[in-house]
Amino acid sequence: MTMVEVRRNLGGENGNFPLGMRVLAVDDDPTCLKLLDGLLRKCQYQVTTTSQAKTALKMLRENKNRFDLVISDVHMPDMDGFKLLELVGLEMDLPVIMLSANSDTKLVMKGITHGACDYLVKPVRVEELRNIWQHVLRRKKFDLISPTTDETCQGNGQSGKESEPTDNEDKNGKVNRKRKEEEEEEEEDEENGEEIEDPATQKKPRVVWSIELHGKFVAAVNQLGIEKAVPKRILDLMNVEGISRENVASHLQKYRLYLKRISSMTSLQENMVGALGGWNSSSMRMNSLDGFGGFQTLSARGTLPISGLSSYQTSGMLGRLNSPSGIGLRNLSSSVLIQPSHTQDLSNSIANIGKLQPVVSPANQNASLFHGIPAQLELNQLQQSKRTSDIFDSGCDPTIFTSANSLLDNIVPVGSLSSSLPSASSNPLFLQENPQQTLSGGVFGNQNSFKVTSLNSEPFNTGISCSNFLSNGRCNENWQSTIQVSKFPSNNPSSLSGTFSHDRLLPNGMRTNNSSSGLRIQSSPLDFSSTSTISAPLGDLREIRCQAGFVGDVQSVNQATNEKWGEHKTDYTQNSNHNFNTLNSMVPPNGDVGQLSRILDQHNGVCNGKIDPSLVNQSNRSPSPLVQLSEIEKSATELKTRSNEDYQSGQMKSQGDLVHNSYDSLDDLMNEMISRDQDGTMLMDGEFGFDAYSFGSC
DNA sequence: TTGTTAATAT
DNA sequence: GATATTAACA
Numbered sequence: 001m002t003m004v005e006v007r008r009n010l011g012g013e014n015g016n017f018p019l020g021m022r023v024l025a026v027d028d029d030p031t032c033l034k035l036l037d038g039l040l041r042k043c044q045y046q047v048t049t050t051s052q053a054k055t056a057l058k059m060l061r062e063n064k065n066r067f068d069l070v071i072s073d074v075h076m077p078d079m080d081g082f083k084l085l086e087l088v089g090l091e092m093d094l095p096v097i098m099l100s101a102n103s104d105t106k107l108v109m110k111g112i113t114h115g116a117c118d119y120l121v122k123p124v125r126v127e128e129l130r131n132i133w134q135h136v137l138r139r140k141k142f143d144l145i146s147p148t149t150d151e152t153c154q155g156n157g158q159s160g161k162e163s164e165p166t167d168n169e170d171k172n173g174k175v176n177r178k179r180k181e182e183e184e185e186e187e188e189d190e191e192n193g194e195e196i197e198d199p200a201t202q203k204k205p206r207v208v209w210s211i212e213l214h215g216k217f218v219a220a221v222n223q224l225g226i227e228k229a230v231p232k233r234i235l236d237l238m239n240v241e242g243i244s245r246e247n248v249a250s251h252l253q254k255y256r257l258y259l260k261r262i263s264s265m266t267s268l269q270e271n272m273v274g275a276l277g278g279w280n281s282s283s284m285r286m287n288s289l290d291g292f293g294g295f296q297t298l299s300a301r302g303t304l305p306i307s308g309l310s311s312y313q314t315s316g317m318l319g320r321l322n323s324p325s326g327i328g329l330r331n332l333s334s335s336v337l338i339q340p341s342h343t344q345d346l347s348n349s350i351a352n353i354g355k356l357q358p359v360v361s362p363a364n365q366n367a368s369l370f371h372g373i374p375a376q377l378e379l380n381q382l383q384q385s386k387r388t389s390d391i392f393d394s395g396c397d398p399t400i401f402t403s404a405n406s407l408l409d410n411i412v413p414v415g416s417l418s419s420s421l422p423s424a425s426s427n428p429l430f431l432q433e434n435p436q437q438t439l440s441g442g443v444f445g446n447q448n449s450f451k452v453t454s455l456n457s458e459p460f461n462t463g464i465s466c467s468n469f470l471s472n473g474r475c476n477e478n479w480q481s482t483i484q485v486s487k488f489p490s491n492n493p494s495s496l497s498g499t500f501s502h503d504r505l506l507p508n509g510m511r512t513n514n515s516s517s518g519l520r521i522q523s524s525p526l527d528f529s530s531t532s533t534i535s536a537p538l539g540d541l542r543e544i545r546c547q548a549g550f551v552g553d554v555q556s557v558n559q560a561t562n563e564k565w566g567e568h569k570t571d572y573t574q575n576s577n578h579n580f581n582t583l584n585s586m587v588p589p590n591g592d593v594g595q596l597s598r599i600l601d602q603h604n605g606v607c608n609g610k611i612d613p614s615l616v617n618q619s620n621r622s623p624s625p626l627v628q629l630s631e632i633e634k635s636a637t638e639l640k641t642r643s644n645e646d647y648q649s650g651q652m653k654s655q656g657d658l659v660h661n662s663y664d665s666l667d668d669l670m671n672e673m674i675s676r677d678q679d680g681t682m683l684m685d686g687e688f689g690f691d692a693y694s695f696g697s698c
Numbered sequence: 699t700t701g702t703t704a705a706t707a708t
Numbered sequence: 709g710a711t712a713t714t715a716a717c718a
Binding site for chain 3: 251254
């Protein structure tokens with residue numbers, strides 16, 4: 001309804017509002033009433049008079065639309081003016097003007113608070129009556145704008161009608177007063193047109209953390225290192241206008257919670273694995289271990305497609321042992337930084353986080369990422385398929401593969417790795433070896449689940465951090481940073497259940513003992529958008545015994561490296577956040593994908609005869625099932641026969657799928673895992689859960 | 699002032 | 709419930 005229409009209605013038949021406005025005048029004093037009548041008529045109002053309040057009320061009730069406004073004396077014998085005011089307000093919601101010779105402020109206040117739209121003091125002047133129409137207009141306008149409020153008012157009136165006047169009075173008074181205030185505001189707006197809001201009350205525009213913005217945020221955080229990432233610095237690094245320190249602080253808060261959640265998920269996963277059985281007593285000890293090379297990356301649920309496999313190895317280990325470590329990344333259009341690190345120098349590593357940045361050119365990513373990886377993948381897959389056999393029972397699982405289910409709500413199907421791999425907009429993470437890292441002894445020394453002989457007790461620490469930012473829609477879900485750090489547990493002779501016999505060499509160059517080694521795949525019940533796993537290289541391992549305790553590696557590592565986090569009130573230490581930092585820091589600023597292939601090559605070379613660990617850790621779902629190496633090897637060999645390109649371009653299918661299905665043959669497994677498009681590129685299954693693989697060793 | 703956390707708003 | 713803003717506190 002337009003204002004014109006409102007005024008037409010207000011004007012009644014003639015449409016010349018306020019001319020002809022229908023006014024009911026109530027006053028017990030005939031003289032005053034007569035005078036009032038005359039004045040109102042002088043204003044060309046349509047006037048009805050009565051000397052009795054009850055009569056007035058009756059008239060109003062008979063036809064609620066008969067009058068536009070009521071003018072009532074306060075003091076009347078049959079009914080108090082305020083009572084009439086109240087009832088009118090409740091029942092008709094007509095504007096009521098109080099009239100009284102008493103100009104006492106309290107009385108005026110009472111009238112207004114009880115809902116009177118005006119309070120006139122006798123003798124009333126025509127000038128005052130000339131503008132009373134505005135109350136009608138205002139009331140009508142208000143009704144149109146806020147029918148609900150009016151409705152409420154009416155409702156209150158109805159309900160309170162029978163109750164004590166005092167109760168109703170207060171209630172009504174408030175309502176009416178509020179209305180009055182609103183009316184005044186409206187009036188102001190009308191008068192001032194577009195009034196400038198008070199800067200003090202003006203709300204800040206809501207900051208939407210777009211992907212780009214978040215990307216800058218994460219970049220800044222990475223650059224600073226999570227430890228030093230404080231709102232102000234982040235803001236400075238982001239160099240974005242329009243956001244305040246508070247905004248950043250808020251986002252940082254959320255980001256931290258996110259990381260924490262991830263970490264807790266990891267812990268949960270570990271715990272579940274341990275609790276699910278399949279782990280013998282010795283394996284249970286793994287919790288006490290510093291953690292063995294298995295680690296996984298987690299990503300927030302969101303839309304991170306991940307595709308990419310890379311392997312890395314610790315530099316120290318590589319140099320000496322050439323033992324390869326593999327990392328599986330499933331991150332398309334996301335940035336992932338992975339770098340092995342040594343536990344001992346976490347602080348330094350963290351400081352270097354900022355240096356980590358994805359550095360792979362899209363063109364090369366495909367090849368480089370997958371180069372040399374196939375074997376490991378194969379192992380994983382094979383093991384998964386063969387999961388029915390319990391390798392752990394046999395006693396040795398040097399290598400652990402960890403895969404986490406995808407948390408991603410949206411998984412982006414990848415047409416091909418090359419296409420899916422980081423584009424200019426995406427920040428793929430890549431594993432890089434850190435040549436500078438040196439192994440320091442002691443890591444393996446105390447490991448229960450894992451025994452390595454000839455390791456020299458060198459600490460082995462690997463870490464991966466992945467940060468994935470997808471370009472797809474939701475920013476919050478795009479936090480795909482995952483971090484995993486794994487430390488190789490020190491070897492604990494007591495925990496050794498067997499010796500690795502290096503009888504067989506896996507296609508990827510890994511040697512495994514049929515009886516003692518197996519792949520173990522760990523899948524997390526939790527969805528991880530991206531998971532990456534790293535296999536810890538076991539350089540000089542002559543004997544390796546593995547217990548199915550790799551799952552706990554991450555946790556143990558965290559504990560080992562949590563000194564810094566411990567400083568925080570929040571428990572970051574237990575989570576992967578810490579790891580994340582470490583990993584990031586470890587990643588060489590300029591690492592290139594080429595390293596992956598190189599690493600892989602090394603891996604092949606190193607593994608020969610030296611490493612057996614091949615456990616694929618299939619997370620919670622089936623912790624115990626293990627695949628025997630022999631079978632794995634066989635499968636792996638078959639896989640190897642396939643073109644290398646296929647492997648490189650291939651992507652893993654969700655682990656979940658794999659888990660649920662047992663494969664009788666390699667082909668089945670492969671089919672299940674990989675779908676290809678016409679170009680021969682692998683297609684990522686929408687429910688792809690195979691986000692990460694971690695290789696415990698070799 | 700700044701950072702962190704919790705409460706509150708959207 | 710997820711996010712963002714704001715308040716409160718160290």
